[in-house]
């Protein structure tokens with residue numbers, strides 16, 4: 001198991017889990033609406049399934065918010 | 071520098087009393103200029119507080135006219151203003167609050183053809199827009215022009231904001247490109263609790279005043295988000311992206327882009 005941080009909260013995940021699997025298992029309903037940050041840096045969508053989560057990684061899901069004027 | 075007259079010393083006394091601001095800080099505020107993009111939900115509280123604070127020159131850009139459905143949250147517009155250009159309605163309130171403020175209005179859309187020229191006239195830019203194409207445009211234009219800006223977004227019960235200064239993380243470091251058209255609703259489609267606009271807009275206004283007075287730490291390299299349902303506020307640390315398409319090591323964007331707007335949003339304009 002690997003200890004990681006997801007949206008500021010500690011979590012244990014199985015070794016070798018990919019970012020894509022983590023996103024799915026974290027219940028992110030609309031991945032299109034989410035920008036994923038791995039260790040405070042933007043993670044390319046195309047690399048989600050090739051990125052293996054390591055012990056100590058920090059992952060944040062940021063949601064697009066487009067409102068403001070109208 | 072501006073020398074404060076007697077009335078101004080009274081008007082701004084609660085700023086002057088603050089050790090971190092004082093007369094010197096107030097003078098910095100009065101020498102400052104800010105462009106507010108969008109005279110709506112966020113632009114309303116931002117403009118009202120910046121005007122009250124005595125920002126020397128405020129530019130407002132918005133092509134819309136006041137609609138009855140705006141009044142639930144766009145507190146700078148009154149019932150009598152329905153049908154008037156938003157920039158005209160907002161400018162009138164700003165002048166009424168504080169005749170010290172010089173107001174400049176642009177009843178227009180911000181787009182690739184006018185963004186750099188308009189932005190160049192101001193010290194700080196506030197994103198109070200309701201759509202992704204203009205949010206990315208503001209980001210790109212400010213990064214290119216080396217201007218600081220405050221990003222703001224609201225949706226339903228949520229808000230998010232960060233502050234960019236030259237060299238800190240930009241919107242594209244966090245969100246590389248706009249979401250697929252129609253994937254993410256805007257307020258006009260999804261709704262928003264009116265007071266959320268005030269919560270986020272006043273954070274943006276506070277950041278502007280902090281920027282000019284140099285007080286405290288700005289929301290740079292951080293994204294502040296809140297959920298008003300739980301009143302949980304969260305700050306995410308973010309880094310300037312080495313691969314960011316506009317501020318990274320090998321930028322791929324060298325000119326401003328007018329992204330396509332979701333069809334359902336276009337009807338609103």
Ligand SMILES: [Zn+2]
Nearest residue numbers: 240243314317
């Ligand atoms: Zn960037």
